[in-house]
Amino acid sequence: MGTVALIIILFLSVFFISCSSSTRSEYEMKLLYEGWLVEHHKNYNDLFEKDKRYEIFKDNLKYIDEHNAGNHTYQLGLNLFADLTVDEYQNNDLGFNPLSKMNMTYKVSSRYMLDKGEELKLPNSVDWREKGAVTHVKNQGKCNSSWAFTTIATIESLNKIVTGELISLSEQELIDCYRKGCGRDDPVKAFEFIILNHGIDTAEDYPYRAVYSKCDLSKKKKKVVSINGYVLGPFNNENAMKGGGGKATCYWRC
Structure with missing residues (x-):
């Protein structure tokens, strides 16, 4: 058959x-x-x-x-x-909840700005798949957890760029231990959870199930990849992403 x-x-x-x-x-x-x-x-x-x-x-x-x-x-x-x-x-x-960001006021973060007259030479495009900085395509199922996948994908790629190692990380840990259930949420809060948790486990050790389960504290203690902070940039502003004098908000120890 x-x-x-x-x-x-x-x-x-x-x-x-x-x-x-x-x-x-x-x-x-x-x-x-x-x-x-x-x-x-x-x-x-x-x-x-x-x-x-x-x-x-x-x-x-x-x-x-x-x-x-x-x-x-x-x-x-x-x-x-x-x-x-x-x-x-x-x-x-779709599980991303953008409401908390709609009225955000962005502060100038000089660390992420170029000096006047300085030119940052960047390629026209970068395909991070070719650089091995993107994991396989994942399926969130019916859990409204795209916010978790957004958070985890960002950290996976960052870890690859910094350490040279691409590790698939656990969205399920965010659902179980941070949000305690499926539904829309904010990736920014998920970043904060990972910082306070001092890291996140791998997807292999804490696999995705697309449903809420009680937080597995034994696995929650396994902090394979961690971050120190995060930066929020203005919406739809390529100049700010390049560091060209745009506004950005730096959180934690950026």
Whole structure:
């Protein structure tokens, strides 16, 4: 059964690449949908829900095809969220809470500013994947924990840049020991927790489960990677990121 499912998925993958929404028949889209259900282990409570998700799936597929037919630097494809509307995805799967930052006043931090007339020479772009500073793609599931993944990804990359070692760290420790539950939250507070905790454990030792569990104090004591502080820069300000006289707020022992 597993081999048959794999063959169907591979066939549909080739079929998807070679077709566009303007040439797909209803039968072809239905076949693609059924293969997608198998690939992502999707099960619905009733036929009404399945049909509803199919209509959303078709809309998303149309959007993907129209995008890929245009002149873009990137291509889109189907993933496990293909049966969700944009609103559903934003409400259910995004966990960052920006409200505490909306009215923040940024102070000048001279340590992160260039002297007048000084020019900082930077490359046009940097792909940190090529430098091995990005871990594999992770899946938060239905926990609204993107804030935790944001925090952990930042520290993982920073640790690689500073020490040369890329270590996958534990989002689950933040959920269990800092927030004590799934839901929206603020990465800044998660940074503060890691500082006060003197570090964070690895994902291998404290694996992600996408649900809240009681904080494992024995693992909470394992502080594999730590940080001393963090810096917040103004929103949408590339000049400040380069150190070119923008405003930034330095916290703790930056």
